[in-house]
Every structure is written in C-alpha cells, then in structure tokens.
Amino acid sequence: MSTFVSDFKTRATEKAGDLRHRQVIRTALRGYEIVRDKRKAAFQSWESARQAAAETKWEAVNHLDKHLEALTAKLEARGTKVHWASTGEQAREIIAQILRDKKARCIIKSKSMTSEEIHLNHALEKEGFTVVESDLGEFIVQLRHEPPYHLVFPSMHLTRGEIKDLFQKELGDAPSDAPEELTMVARRVMRQKYIQADVGFTGANFAIAETGMISITENEGNARLTAALPKTMVTLIGIEKVLPRFADLALFLPMLATAGAGQPMTCYNTMYSGPRQPGECDGPEEWHVVLLDNRRTELLADAEQRDALHCIRCGACLNVCPIFRNVGGHTYGTTYSGPVGAVITPHLRGLQEWKHLSNASSLCGACTEACPVKIDLHHHLLQNRRNASASEPAFFERLAYQIFGIVANEPAFWSLAKKLGWLTQPLQKVVKGSALDPARAWTKTRDLPAQPRESFKDWWRNRK
C-alpha cells in the first residue's frame, strides 16, 4: 500500500469518527443548500443554464488551442507579458524570476488554488520572499501553516473561537470572537502589507479569449487591492479557465456565485485587460500572465473524462458530498479535494497512487447532480476504478470476483453458498467484530442481518 493510501485511510478513519468535526462542518454548510436552491430558483431555468454552461465549456475545452492563442494575442496587444508553463516547476521558476528581476521582497496574494497546486508559497518562501495571503480564509490557514481545507472556504473547519485564539497567538490582537472584530484585526495587518508589497499575485476565475481579459471573483475586495496597489502584477491561470466570449460571463458569474455560495452574485467581479495604459492613472505598470498546463493536456487527451476540465472550482460538489463532509478537506492530501479532486488528481498526479480517492465513494451521485457545468463526476470515479483495475489488478480482489462469478453463475453453487452462510451464522455470532471475524470490516460497527433458513429461491421452488 502506498503512503498516499495509508495516510488517507488513517486520516479518514480518524476524521470520520470525530463528532466535533462532523458538527463543525455541518454547521458551516447548514443553510448552504437552502440559499443555493433559492438562488437557483431565480434562474429562469437552472437546468437550461447548466446545459448552456456545459456547452460553452465544451466549446472552450475542445478548441482550447484556438482560444488560448486568441487570448494571448489580445493580452499581448495591450502590453501584458504572457508566459507558458508546461509544469508546476516551470511556473514556479517563471514567477520567481519575475520577482528576482523586480528585486521584490514582499508579495501580496489573492486567492489562487492553482498556486496551491504548484506549491508556490513554499517555493517562494524558500527563496527568501515574504508571501502574504490576503483572502481572509487563506490568511487564517496561512497563519496555521495549513493548506486550504476547501476550494472556496479555506478555513471552514475552524470555529470563531479557534480563529480568535490563533489571532491572539500569531498577531497579538483579538478583542473577541465576533467576525467583524476579527476581520478588522486581519485588515489592519493586511493594509500594511498591500502598501509594502512589491508584487501583487492573483489567480483567475475565467480568461476571456475574445477580449483578452481575466475575470476575478471575490467577496472581500482583497483581490482588487492586490491587483491595484503593487507596481507589478502576476497572474497564474490553468489553461482550462478560458471562456470563448465576454458575454459568457453573463452566465458564468451568477452561476459560480450560486453554485459556490448560494449568492446571486459574488460581491466583486473584476475584469483585467492589461497593465496601466498611457494616460491611465492607476493599475500595475507591468502585468505577467502565466498559463499553466501541469498535465491538464493529458486530461484533455482523454475523450471520456475531458469534461472534468469544465470545472469552475465552485466547490458545489464538495459541499454536497457525504464523503467530504465526513472526512474533511485535509484528509484527501491533495490540492483539489472532494469529488472533483478524486476525479482529476489521478490524472494530474498518477492513477495508481491516487486511485484510492476514486474508490472512497459510495457513488451516490450527489456531486454530479450539484455540478453547475454538468461534469459526469461519479461516473468518472467508476472509469478511474476500471482503468486502475485494468492496468494493475489487485490479485486477491480479482480472484474473489472470479470465484464469485463461478458461484453466481451456477445455481447449485449459489444454493450451497447460501446454505453455508446459514449454517455458519451461529459461529459468526461468536466471533462477531473480533479479529477472527472475516466480516470484521462490517461487524466492527454494524450488525449483520439474520439470514433466514428459506431463501427467496427456496420459497419459489417449493411453491411451484
């Protein structure tokens, strides 16, 4: 067993039984589905909107080459420097080089899961740069030296009391656990950082091929300050974030807000189309856009699962996932957690090492139902299982299914199996839940049903 899977199982077992964690996440997500459904009802037809969004993303992803070229040409025409990074390592080096060239010391950052994917903060800090997260949730987990817990809500696993204690310890200031007061503490710290920062770093929610713009969605205004105050701006974008037309935002902005947080629109939606132009009074002097592949093109090559590139990182699939809600975001050990993480991580980081995430699902399909861009998430989990078993079957598991096949296909064997089950029941009761119990995985926490002497087929036969 690889360390990834054993770590996952250990953490999952611990978290799943952690009733306090269960309650915290339940409280954090309480009301999410209610407000989301209220916002969904504001669409003329949510289902048609999903279909339109899926078709738009299909067009974007299936003609990615064309759209990326158009995006780049438009960005460059207004003086933006566009960089192409095939790997995370290349992206880190490109960004570090920009910082070195600028002789930067302090970087202010708005929220970017893509930067988490390439472990950017760690790499920059190792080079001696100071990196400050400006999204409040990210700021909190950064103080805890933790990765974000959730794609959209990085610190949803923490209570107000815990955040108060953290601020008290790390910042020496936390008058109470009131959200307003805690926010003011963070704001006082951050405002200084915006002014000190040499470079502002952002992610992007969408990149518009038609107009050469990136679109950033946020609730706190921190991304605006990040992009506006420092002289140099750097933006990292996964290549799948491209949308063909400006008008597509009219659908995608409310959709992202609705699916992600049950908001009609996120508070701030800003489109950036270039650095400060001659005659303009504000904006960064230089803007670098780094387009990241990092194995996205391998997913693009997989016709069956290509739609996983539709993902707009809204987190809706995490919010409704009973696995995520019980094991929590950190258990996955991946940047992208929840159902979408279980689908794409095997593509981005290796199928055999990460197939356990696809196995750790009851295939309930709540994710697929919630996905605003109609990614066939839970069926992709099945396909990952199939691909993993086909390339490296587990010897005993396959043998078990081969034996099961022989028994199931031969009525005499099937009858015998049922008889044996019935006969060994008293023995089962003796070993129940102990190390000697072959059904221990079940019986440790659950009772087995009593098997009646007469099966359905016995009844059917006797009746005739």
Place this chain on the structure above:
Amino acid sequence: MTVTLFIPCFMDALYPRAGISMVEILERLGHQVVCPEEIACCGQPPFNSGYWNEARTIATPVLEKLADAEAVVIGSGSCGAMVKNFYPELFKATRHAELAKQVAARTWEFSDFLVSKLGVTDLGAKFPHKVTFHDGCHGLRELGIHKQPRALLAKVRELELVEMTEVSCCGFGGTFAAKFPMISTAMGEVKCASAAETGAEYIVSSDSSCLMHIQGLLSRQGKPTKTVSLAEVLNHQ
C-alpha cells in the same frame, strides 16, 4: 403481462420477504410472474470495483436469460440501474451491445413499474405506522425515481409519511462499506440521525441493501427505529 422478476442476490439470501411481497403484489394485479432460477446477481460488485471483465462474466448469462422477457422488474434501484444504465456501458462494443440496450429498455425498478408502467398506486395496503422514506441513490439519481414510491405510500391506509430534511446517502455503497468502513459508518450515522429526527417508527426503502446498512447500525446502537422494504409495506394488510 408476463413479468420476469429479478430478485437480487442479497435479497434472495437475506430478505426473501421483500421478494415474496413483490410476487404476491404482481400476481394480485393479474400478471404472470416468472423468476429465472439461474439468475443470481447482476454483476454490480465487480463492476463498481473496476473489474469489468469479471462483471461481464456474471452479466452475460443474465442478459441472455432476459433476452426474451416482456418486462423485467428488479427489486432494487441499485441493481435496476446496473441493468438499465450500466449494462449498455459494460457491453459497449461487444457482441451483446444491442441486446444490452434492448433489455435495458424493457427493465423497470419495482415501484417505477407499478406506477409508471402499470399506472397503479393503490394496492389496498394498510400499514398503521409513521414512516420515513429513504431514496437509494442509484434509484434516485441514475433512474430518477422519486415520486413513484411516494405515490404508492400515499395510498397506504393509516400510514403517515414524514420526509427527512436531508437527502443523503446511507453510506452502504457495496464494497465501499467494507473498503472504507469508518467513512461508511459515519455516513450511516448521519442518515440514522436524520431519520430519527422525523420521529418515524419505520424507515422504508426500495433498496434492501441500504436498509441492511441502516438496520445494521440501528441494531448495533440499540436504536428503536425499524426498517422495512417498500414491497412489504405495500403487501401489508
């Protein structure tokens, strides 16, 4: 109509009362019921674990036995989804591709068959209890079955249906329950808690496998709530 009733393997061994109720209901409605004795399992366990060759070994004879059936009725949303939705996928680009599609088109989950195909909702049943209904995820999301069992329960005399506020998976998920027992157990506990909130005496479901999981937890934890299959409720006088 001749109805070919497909009783899933675990129902055959562990919950014969549910299967017997289905036979009695269908016969009472005047249909001829046949149960091919050679069919034990639909092949879902190996399929869901990724062993599609092994799944085809089990599913191929099933498909051949069902080839001439007028209507196939399956006593489980999960196994129903396997035959209706996943057989065409499993047999894609094989010599059984066409047959898989044909059989899928003639296959029904039990409650869906009664309501959508036969147009029957009142089976003359009486069940004087407060119940809540658990939607098995495959029936709900693969087959889109939600109204059918409720339409049937609405006609059961003296039955009071109280819905749970949360629609969630019971955590069974086939081999998932054994591969990740603690996650599965946690999901089951959440389910049991939301059922308990309703104050229902019984949790009713179309899927005996979900009920096996829920009942397993309830019994172990000494909870008073009971479980019963939809077919047994509908056959209760």
